[in-house]
Amino acid sequence: MSSDTSGDVRSDEFDELPMRIGVGQFMDPSEKRLRYIKQLGVDDILLNMYQYDPDYEHMPDDERMPLEGDGEWSVENLVALRERVEAAGIRLNAIENVPISFYEDVMLNGPKRDEQLEKLKRTIRNMGEAGIPIFGYHWAPAGVWRTGSDTVRGGATVSSFDADDLDDEYTHDREYTEEELWENYEYFLEEVIPVAEEAGIKLCLHPNDPPMERLGGVPQLFRNFENFKRAMDLVPSDNHGLELCLGCWSQMGEDVAEVIRYFGERDEIFYVHFRDVDGTVPAFKETFVDEGNYDEYALLALLDEVGFEGMMIPDHTPHLEDDTDWEHRGRAFTVGYLRGMLRGRVAETRGE
Known part of the structure; x- marks a missing residue:
């Protein structure tokens, strides 16, 4: 794979790839893990870069940050990270998450x-120069919430959420209004989107998880279809789109097919978290990708139909024996299931 550090060239290379399966939700690209990923038949990954243990062996020494770290990544270290991944025959598509x-x-x-x-903008510029084309982010000051665990097929364990089990404590100093959160979000977009456009980086918004109206005194803006439409229209840009988490959309109880058609036709789906849940807010549990609320093959076929050409990763998976x-075993099941569906879709539509 090329070690060219030009963001424009590498972005074009990614744009020419077909819809495909990747993996993510890890921080340390060790040789052992990269070999395992390649063994699954996967050529694409994303990394969660900010919330990690400072003792991970394979992070650049001068970029090791504590869990609450707020640092930035240099061009040199991002290139070194990408080249470590590429040495295993894998593409580094994206970096996810913002500092705590x-x-x-x-x-x-x-x-x-x-x-x-300013730190984030420098990191985005550096990502563009280093040839890592996507930055996934969320807007969830209260974080991700679960209230317990449950079991699914064969006793595999999963996380669950039930609003009846919540307490009323604030996660921050006070209760915030929805207007405040929208104002802060628009300011963020106005500052960051021009930098992403200049650097050739795509910014991808993840839904709130769980998509409740508010948690811990903080509104969950990205809990429904209408608010996502508003988000994409606040500062319109070809470089701003969705990190389409199908599990979160399933939790919302929205018509996921309508969501895919709407944002797919606008070319605003940049990559996909492919998972599902059983139930919707205010109570649900995660489950295997083949046992949730939606028809998983129908959604994969629809993504293809609307012209999505990007990476689909297993998101949260059941914890297997x-x-x-x-959850490397749970992810292996989901990767294999997605690969089979994708191969079936290609054969169905292209005669291959």
């Missing part, structure tokens, strides 16, 4: 908002 310090300073207009935004913390 963003929750209060940027999302809730804290005292270091502009300082944090003798699994690891990363």
Whole structure:
């Protein structure tokens, strides 16, 4: 694979790839994990870069940050990271997540908002120069919430959520209004989107999880179809779109097919988290990709129909017997299932 550090050239290379299966939700691209990913028949990954253990062996030494870290990544270290991945015959498509310090300073207009935004803008510029074309982010100051665990097929364990089990404590200093969150979000877009456009980086918005109206005194803006439409229209850009988490959309109880048609026809689906749940807010549990609320093959076929050409990764997966913390066994099942569906779709539509 090419080690060209030109963002424009590498973005074009990614744009020419077909719809395909990848993996993500890990931080440390060790040789062992990269070999395992390649063994699954996967050629594409994304990395979660900010919330990680500072003792991971394979992170660049001068970029090791504590779990609450708010640092930025240099061009040199991003190139080294990409080349480590490419040496295993794998493409580094994206980086996901923002620093924890963003929750209060940027999302809730804290005292270091502009300082944090400048760091992110430098990282986005550096990603463009290093040839990593996508940055996935969320707008969830209250974080991701689950209230317990449950079991699914064969006793595999999954996380669950039930609003009846919530307490009323604030996650931050007070209760925030929806108007405040929209104002802060628009400011973020106005600052960051021009930088992403200049750097050739695509920004991808993830839904709130769970998509409740509010949690811990903080509104969950990205809980429904209408709010996502508003988000995409606030600062219109070809470089801003969706990190389409099918599990979160399933939790919302929205018509997921309508969502895919709407944003797919606008070319605003940049990559997909492919998972499902049983139930919708205010109570649901995660499950195997073949046992949830929606018809998984119908949605994959629809993604193809609307012209989506990007990476689909297993998101949260059930914890299987003798699994690891990363659920490598659960992910292997989902990867194989998605690969089979994709191969069937290609054969169905292209005669291959």
